[in-house]
Amino acid sequence: MAIFENLPGTYVDFLDGNLSIVETNPAPTTLVLGTSEKGTAEVLTPVVRPADAVNAFGSSGTLIRGMYEARGGGATNLVLWRMAAQAAKLLFIGDDTAVSGITLETVDKDNTAGDELYIAYDDITVTLEVYDADEVLVFQSVGNTIVTDTGVVFSYGTAAGGAGTDIGTVGAFATAVWMQSVSGGALRFTAGTDGITGSAMELYEALEKAYSELEAFDVDHMIPMDVYMDTPNIADDSTVVGSNTMATLVSTGGETTLDLEHADVVLSSIVARLDPLGGGAAADMSFLLNRGAGTGGVDQIEFAALTATDTVDVSYEYMDDDALLYYRKWEQDGETMFEWSTTRYRAAWESGAWVSYEYSEANFAWQLANYCFNLTQNDNDCTGTIGVRPFRSTALKDIADWAGYLPEKDDDGIVTTNGAGLAGNKWMAGELVTVPVFSEKSDDLSGLIAASAGPFALTEGDVVGSTLVVIADGVQVPVASITAGAPDTFTLVDALAGTETTFDAYYVYESSSSTAQFGPGFYASVEETPIGTNLDPAVDIGRYLSVVMSWPILFTPVDNTGFGYIATGAPAYSGFVSQLAPQSAPTNKVLPSTQMPFRLSKTRMDDLVSVHYVLFTPRERGTVIVDAPTAATSASDYQRLTTVRIVNECTRRVREVLTPFIGEGMTAPQMEAMQTTTDRVMTDAIKDGLISRFEASVTASAAERVAGKANVDMVLVPAFELRQIFITISLSAI
Numbered sequence: 001m002a003i004f005e006n007l008p009g010t011y012v013d014f015l016d017g018n019l020s021i022v023e024t025n026p027a028p029t030t031l032v033l034g035t036s037e038k039g040t041a042e043v044l045t046p047v048v049r050p051a052d053a054v055n056a057f058g059s060s061g062t063l064i065r066g067m068y069e070a071r072g073g074g075a076t077n078l079v080l081w082r083m084a085a086q087a088a089k090l091l092f093i094g095d096d097t098a099v100s101g102i103t104l105e106t107v108d109k110d111n112t113a114g115d116e117l118y119i120a121y122d123d124i125t126v127t128l129e130v131y132d133a134d135e136v137l138v139f140q141s142v143g144n145t146i147v148t149d150t151g152v153v154f155s156y157g158t159a160a161g162g163a164g165t166d167i168g169t170v171g172a173f174a175t176a177v178w179m180q181s182v183s184g185g186a187l188r189f190t191a192g193t194d195g196i197t198g199s200a201m202e203l204y205e206a207l208e209k210a211y212s213e214l215e216a217f218d219v220d221h222m223i224p225m226d227v228y229m230d231t232p233n234i235a236d237d238s239t240v241v242g243s244n245t246m247a248t249l250v251s252t253g254g255e256t257t258l259d260l261e262h263a264d265v266v267l268s269s270i271v272a273r274l275d276p277l278g279g280g281a282a283a284d285m286s287f288l289l290n291r292g293a294g295t296g297g298v299d300q301i302e303f304a305a306l307t308a309t310d311t312v313d314v315s316y317e318y319m320d321d322d323a324l325l326y327y328r329k330w331e332q333d334g335e336t337m338f339e340w341s342t343t344r345y346r347a348a349w350e351s352g353a354w355v356s357y358e359y360s361e362a363n364f365a366w367q368l369a370n371y372c373f374n375l376t377q378n379d380n381d382c383t384g385t386i387g388v389r390p391f392r393s394t395a396l397k398d399i400a401d402w403a404g405y406l407p408e409k410d411d412d413g414i415v416t417t418n419g420a421g422l423a424g425n426k427w428m429a430g431e432l433v434t435v436p437v438f439s440e441k442s443d444d445l446s447g448l449i450a451a452s453a454g455p456f457a458l459t460e461g462d463v464v465g466s467t468l469v470v471i472a473d474g475v476q477v478p479v480a481s482i483t484a485g486a487p488d489t490f491t492l493v494d495a496l497a498g499t500e501t502t503f504d505a506y507y508v509y510e511s512s513s514s515t516a517q518f519g520p521g522f523y524a525s526v527e528e529t530p531i532g533t534n535l536d537p538a539v540d541i542g543r544y545l546s547v548v549m550s551w552p553i554l555f556t557p558v559d560n561t562g563f564g565y566i567a568t569g570a571p572a573y574s575g576f577v578s579q580l581a582p583q584s585a586p587t588n589k590v591l592p593s594t595q596m597p598f599r600l601s602k603t604r605m606d607d608l609v610s611v612h613y614v615l616f617t618p619r620e621r622g623t624v625i626v627d628a629p630t631a632a633t634s635a636s637d638y639q640r641l642t643t644v645r646i647v648n649e650c651t652r653r654v655r656e657v658l659t660p661f662i663g664e665g666m667t668a669p670q671m672e673a674m675q676t677t678t679d680r681v682m683t684d685a686i687k688d689g690l691i692s693r694f695e696a697s698v699t700a701s702a703a704e705r706v707a708g709k710a711n712v713d714m715v716l717v718p719a720f721e722l723r724q725i726f727i728t729i730s731l732s733a734i
Contacts, residue, residue: 028579030221032080033224034063041109042209045082050067061194066223067080071575072572084198091188118133119167122170127170128141137173204364223571229427231364235326248311266342267289267340268346274310288302326341345357345508356440368545385548388548404422404423418432440506449496449503452495455483457489458505460507477492477493522631599618609629613629658677692718694715
């Protein structure tokens with residue numbers, strides 16, 4: 001259309017296409033996090049048709065099963081997140097020191113990632129080429145500048161040139177090397193994995209990454225698949241870790257690997273020491289851990305080639321059960337890093353100084369509640385649902401042991417005798433635990449210097465063995481063993497020469513301990529990790545969490561038998577909640593497409609409901625949800641799921657109507673308009689049956705106006721759910 005810029009007039013532009021309707025799903029969003037054999041990982045995938053999701057992700061793993069279970073419960077707006085999958089990687093390209101260089105990573109994340117890729121690299125020109133099985137060049141970089149990129153792989157890092165090892169010959173597919181066979185120098189290939197068989201610790205890391213990336217996503221209900229509130233944990237059971245084991249290799253020359261005796265070795269527990277040819281001092285050695293690469297699937301360590309008669313001694317601990325250890329996390333290059341430990345403290349001699357690290361207890365339910373808490377605080381209102389581990393069998397004794405019994409408490413609600421099973425779980429019911437107090441110590445042992453390997457006495461007992469670092473003349477000397485006593489003593493791997501001038505020990509020891517009550521409840525952490533002493537009792541994050549105890553028989557399309565299968569009821573319950581009005585509780589309602597494999601007694605159910613488990617029970621009309629509590633403590637106003645959902649819905653409505661005011665001036669008419677808008681939307685909430693009364697006040701002090709801040713103070717009286725009806729009957733003769 002011609003525009004006459006200088007002539008007065010009215011000009012019309014007709015916009016086409018506005019009559020088309022884009023369908024959106026107004027139902028609450030239910031997000032399922034799980035594993036699958038294929039498909040795009042770590043990307044939000046809305047479910048339009050379940051069959052399309054199955055085609056995209058495959059039927060193996062937990063993701064599709066979770067989709068069907070939540071959908072069977074009633075969820076209509078489902079979104080999937082594939083987690084725990086790992087890409088194939090080729091590390092240290094162009095850097096034989098194994099410090100930096102180029103990292104090549106596949107876009108695909110599954111067991112076959114990299115199977116059809118071929119690599120060529122010229123270290124002088126820093127030219128990297130990647131070909132696919134059809135001999136097509138899919139990636140090329142020259143001098144650290146990407147020239148060709150078809151989205152099959154991506155690279156990061158740089159190479160200086162002349163400091164690495166060539167891979168094949170650049171310029172043609174025929175002279176490239178299969179990615180999995182690349183070797184030489186420091187080059188290291190790590191295979192991809194679909195994550196389906198990941199350990200509890202791997203799932204914890206995957207969820208931590210997912211929760212971090214999902215902070216900006218508008219989700220109402222969160223379901224992490226096949227992780228449990230009561231997953232085994234070293235904090236509660238030290239037997240999840242096997243005893244310390246020693247492996248030894250006496251070299252005949254040239255060895256670069258040593259098979260350990262176990263799989264699932266705890267990386268942070270490995271201490272590898274080299275006793276070199278000629279009887280020099282033993283020293284810690286650098287190594288790489290290759291999971292399952294040894295004979296029979298045991299773990300293997302890899303190191304620089306040995307000289308004949310060199311001796312390598314490796315001590316380590318290994319997982320005896322799929323469980324969670326203590327962990328610490330930190331940020332590195334924009335990525336969250338994890339390290340797991342069998343002890344609450346570890347130490348190391350780094351850059352000439354003793355450094356100690358404190359580790360935290362891990363719990364899947366706390367992790368989920370904390371994510372929902374942070375999401376709700378920042379932007380959206382979210383609740384999470386998690387299950388518990390299954391019963392051993394439906395035999396009466398196994399069910400009784402699984403359900404357990406409540407702890408005994410005094411009149412003030414303090415635990416005097418611990419309970420057992422789920423009824424006695426420390427997070428749900430509280431538990432008496434021994435709380436140690438740890439202190440750091442340095443001992444000057446120069447008066448003990450002698451031509452000896454010990455034993456040498458420290459000044460304290462109850463030393464945390466993983467923290468003991470011994471330094472002689474500024475050099476760390478390896479410790480062979482620690483013997484408990486008053487005080488503890490230690491021996492060295494090699495004897496001192498007796499001519500040293502300084503001899504010092506650094507360590508953490510248990511200086512005292514006391515008995516205290518852990519829980520009940522899930523609380524926000526002062527230091528972002530669930531360390532018992534750092535939890536903030538003022539912030540009960542259990543309100544965002546439902547813990548489903550029941551394991552029903554489910555009937556979904558993943559069942560090929562026609563008889564159903566037994567699984568945690570958490571996804572089905574979350575899906576059911578998502579289709580209810582906020583003021584309508586799941587209590588006393590029938591959960592569709594489920595049956596119960598057994599019936600708990602009313603006495604036992606009463607005990608379990610008292611510590612806030614969600615239970616199902618069989619009745620004539622179907623599988624009925626017994627009660628709908630949150631995991632909040634009895635001191636919280638948010639013990640009922642309906643209370644949480646009503647408040648969340650009211651909050652959502654207020655946020656929605658007040659958001660347009662952001663960016664506008666804070667004039668008196670605008671503030672009055674905010675007040676009027678808030679009153680109107682909350683009056684509508686009364687009409688909708690969400691609340692029975694409210695008070696709302698929009699204010700801003702002079703200083704707050706300058707800062708651009710306004711306060712909306714509200715008092716709500718929710719429409720509390722009816723849970724019990726008492727009928728009193730008396731008889732009369734007339």
